[in-house]
Amino acid sequence: MKYIIKQGKSVNEAIGLALEELKTTLEKVDVKILSEGSAGFLGLFGKKDASVKVYPKFDTISTIETLMYSYLKNMNINSQVEVIKQSDSHVLVEIKDEGLGYLIGKHGSTLNALEHLINLSINRQSPYHLYITLNIGNYLQTRRETLQRLAQNIAVKVKNSKTTYVFEPMKSQERKIIHAALQNTKNIKTSSIGDEPDRKVAVEYVG
Secondary structure (H helix, E strand, C coil): CCCEEEEECCHHHHHHHHHHHHCCCHHHEEEEEEECCECCECCCECCECEEEEEEECCCHHHHHHHHHHHHHHHCCCCCEEEEEECCCCEEEEEEECCCCHHHHCHHHHHHHHHHHHHHHHHHHHCCCCCEEEEEECCHHHHHHHHHHHHHHHHHHHHHHHCCEEECCCCCHHHHHHHHHHHCCCCCEEEEEECCCCCCEEEEEECC
């Protein structure tokens, strides 16, 4: 069980019911208040219970760090790892080694595969969804600049031919780079098509 949702006459009552079912204490959980409830008109009409989501505390940084070192050890890679929390749902993992080009692979294919594996593994353990991005050296910055140049070149070709160009499947972050690079380009419209993991960016000429 990753989390439990409980209702009660008050937030405290709802939390208490959740703790009782989880057989734990407040110090060992995180609580998200979904609704503080409402007494309703004269305490009779429109009355609404409070609602909370309760899940066990999860050490995001430590868990991801342990997992990463385990994977790297199995690959005979002895590198330092830095786990950086970007937001509540996004974590950046920096692999501190410039000489790991083979771990990146062509167009980032190997690194993307490892990233996908890490995301699957950590989200089996985490009570809330996390998105983990892996980076080696200056790869992410270089990849961003490459995609931005590619997007501009494709836009020129689409304008000249007045046709639509569809990129190869990309992960969400890379699709966002293409969209952002072309969002203010005259006569060009971008859209994402298809389903994950084969979702692609289409660049379309609009007159």
